[in-house]
Amino acid sequence: MEDTGIIQLFEMRNEQAIYETQSKYQSLCSSIASRILGNPQDVEECVSDVMMQTWNAIPPAKPNNFPAFLSTVTRNAALTRYRREHRAKRGSGEIDAVLDELSDVIPDSEDVESTIDFRLLRESLSRFLEGLSADARTIFVRRFISMQPVKEIAEAYGMSESKVKITLMRTRKKLRSYLKEEGFL
Numbered sequence: 212m213e214d215t216g217i218i219q220l221f222e223m224r225n226e227q228a229i230y231e232t233q234s235k236y237q238s239l240c241s242s243i244a245s246r247i248l249g250n251p252q253d254v255e256e257c258v259s260d261v262m263m264q265t266w267n268a269i270p271p272a273k274p275n276n277f278p279a280f281l282s283t284v285t286r287n288a289a290l291t292r293y294r295r296e297h298r299a300k301r302g303s304g305e306i307d308a309v310l311d312e313l314s315d316v317i318p319d320s321e322d323v324e325s326t327i328d329f330r331l332l333r334e335s336l337s338r339f340l341e342g343l344s345a346d347a348r349t350i351f352v353r354r355f356i357s358m359q360p361v362k363e364i365a366e367a368y369g370m371s372e373s374k375v376k377i378t379l380m381r382t383r384k385k386l387r388s389y390l391k392e393e394g395f396l
Contacts, residue, residue: 247289
């Protein structure tokens with residue numbers, strides 16, 4: 212089934228939408244959640260949460276890019292679960308590394324003003340990503356949205372790990388400058 216048909220099912224509040232979403236995008240959601248959570252049971256629960264959150268979000272949301280929408284919902288749900296389960300202890304791992312890499316660019320704040328500005332920030336990030344080269348954009352998205360390890364990204368593109376790291380560092384610097392220009396930093 213096409214994504215527009217699935218979204219229409221959500222809008223009509225037809226439970227078939229969840230079945231169609233799972234059959235088409237379960238592996239995408241599971242792979243993102245697995246990179247963050249690791250535990251198969253947590254991944255399964257997270258994907259179930261994603262289906263419920265998607266059900267609650269559409270309508271009023273009407274995503275233009277359904278896989279990107281699901282990826283974002285999955286990433287956020289998995290990060291929320293990860294933070295909840297690891298509040299007391301901050302072990303090493305890919306998630307901590309990714310969050311540390313972005314911590315100096317995008318501040319972690321949960322006040323009301325940040326919540327209001329979230330949509331503006333998201334739109335600004337989309338414009339920033341559109342301005343990047345295809346390689347830089349893909350590397351950035353794989354690292355910070357899909358939470359892929361640098362080694363895996365390097366292997367996928369036939370690059371050295373150091374080239375991927377340099378690309379990510381340069382992209383973060385550009386992002387920091389861009390967010391300053393936009394008034395977010």
